[in-house]
Amino acid sequence: MESKFDVASVRKQFPILEQKVYGQPLVYLDNAATTQKPRSVVKRIEDAYFGQNANVHRAVHLLSQQATEAHEAARVEVQHFINAAESDEIIFTRGTTESINLVAFSFGEAFCREGDEILISSMEHHSNIVPWQMLCERKKMHLKVIPIDDNGCLLFDEYAKLLSPKVKLLAITHVSNVLGVENPLRQMIELAHSQGIPVLVDGAQAVAHMSVDVQALDADFYAFSSHKIFGPTGVGVLYAKRNLLEQMPPYQGGGEMIDQVHFEKTTYNKIPFKFEAGTPDFIGTAALAEALRFVEEIGLDKIAEHEKQLLDYALEKLNQVKGFQLIGKIPERHAIVPFLLKGIHSYDVGLLLDKLGIAVRTGSHCAQPLLERLGMDTCVRASFAFYNTTEDIDRLQAALNRIGNMFN
Ligand code: PMP
Numbered sequence: 001m002e003s004k005f006d007v008a009s010v011r012k013q014f015p016i017l018e019q020k021v022y023g024q025p026l027v028y029l030d031n032a033a034t035t036q037k038p039r040s041v042v043k044r045i046e047d048a049y050f051g052q053n054a055n056v057h058r059a060v061h062l063l064s065q066q067a068t069e070a071h072e073a074a075r076v077e078v079q080h081f082i083n084a085a086e087s088d089e090i091i092f093t094r095g096t097t098e099s100i101n102l103v104a105f106s107f108g109e110a111f112c113r114e115g116d117e118i119l120i121s122s123m124e125h126h127s128n129i130v131p132w133q134m135l136c137e138r139k140k141m142h143l144k145v146i147p148i149d150d151n152g153c154l155l156f157d158e159y160a161k162l163l164s165p166k167v168k169l170l171a172i173t174h175v176s177n178v179l180g181v182e183n184p185l186r187q188m189i190e191l192a193h194s195q196g197i198p199v200l201v202d203g204a205q206a207v208a209h210m211s212v213d214v215q216a217l218d219a220d221f222y223a224f225s226s227h228k229i230f231g232p233t234g235v236g237v238l239y240a241k242r243n244l245l246e247q248m249p250p251y252q253g254g255g256e257m258i259d260q261v262h263f264e265k266t267t268y269n270k271i272p273f274k275f276e277a278g279t280p281d282f283i284g285t286a287a288l289a290e291a292l293r294f295v296e297e298i299g300l301d302k303i304a305e306h307e308k309q310l311l312d313y314a315l316e317k318l319n320q321v322k323g324f325q326l327i328g329k330i331p332e333r334h335a336i337v338p339f340l341l342k343g344i345h346s347y348d349v350g351l352l353l354d355k356l357g358i359a360v361r362t363g364s365h366c367a368q369p370l371l372e373r374l375g376m377d378t379c380v381r382a383s384f385a386f387y388n389t390t391e392d393i394d395r396l397q398a399a400l401n402r403i404g405n406m407f408n
Pocket of ligand 1: 032176202
């Protein structure tokens, strides 16, 4: 069973997938942690360093102009990719983590006071917990947490009850990095906005798997990382509505973010540059744009369909493995299968899978409070991208059967 999607030709664009690990062809199922890079992205990096390398926004010479054009074109590419209203609403950061820290600091400075509350959910990645805890500590505020049910689904009624004039921001993940569950963002944002509360969405696990439209969602902030969508590491995106950005103070000081600097007083640049102190990773942004073009050429609809088929196939096959315990019965899952093998520690499962050429993730997946809530401290996570195949799943199934037999 393979979809019409031509996975074989797509895989040819990812040389890393051709390698062997411990003598076995690599099966890469750790895509939620980071994705592999197509040839066009790596070529873009090489072309930029060998043909276009000069600092952006500063010099009049040709190389600098070309680098600046590529960097600003990348901003427009990102704008279109998530359907932002204008490219000035796209800020380049180092990743989702930095994007969230930027908002926690700058939004916190502009809008938060002692006694205020920030609302998050029980299924957040540490990056969408700790920056808010730091803000709460700094400003003597309170962090409130939306509970989930035993399957890991958010309790909407409990969410509604937690909204109040004290809540200054809702920060919520689009898709859980452990469970793959998608939150009902449209309804959540509508309800928050009806009470004047802005919403930050952590899109790290969503952008590579579904088409995201920040205007349709009406998200106030949307954060994601390049490396999780086939782009280079070290680059991230923060989308934010213009009116909020204009009211927020800069996050870091330095070059690029200024208008005039005098020892008596400094004035700041306009957005987005006000939030981009120092030399940006302009080669990384150009390569991210290349990755987004790669994804768009395949089409997110086709990607989502292929990944849905893979997920269904995986659940069917893995449920046949003795002792396989899927975590969370979730109606709509995205590209992630979290599980335990009865009686075998997750680390042993991960280590043995590795020896059989299969890369999965084990541990608490930077979401300790979620695992605690679900009554476990570790689990195994297999996560897919569009280059995965049903053969990958067959290999995983066979390997889990073998590990089960070894232990029993
Ligand atoms: N949020 C979620 C949901 C994630 O999955 C991750 C990465 N595992 C992050 C935030 C942090 O992303 P990064 O490390 O690229 O900043």
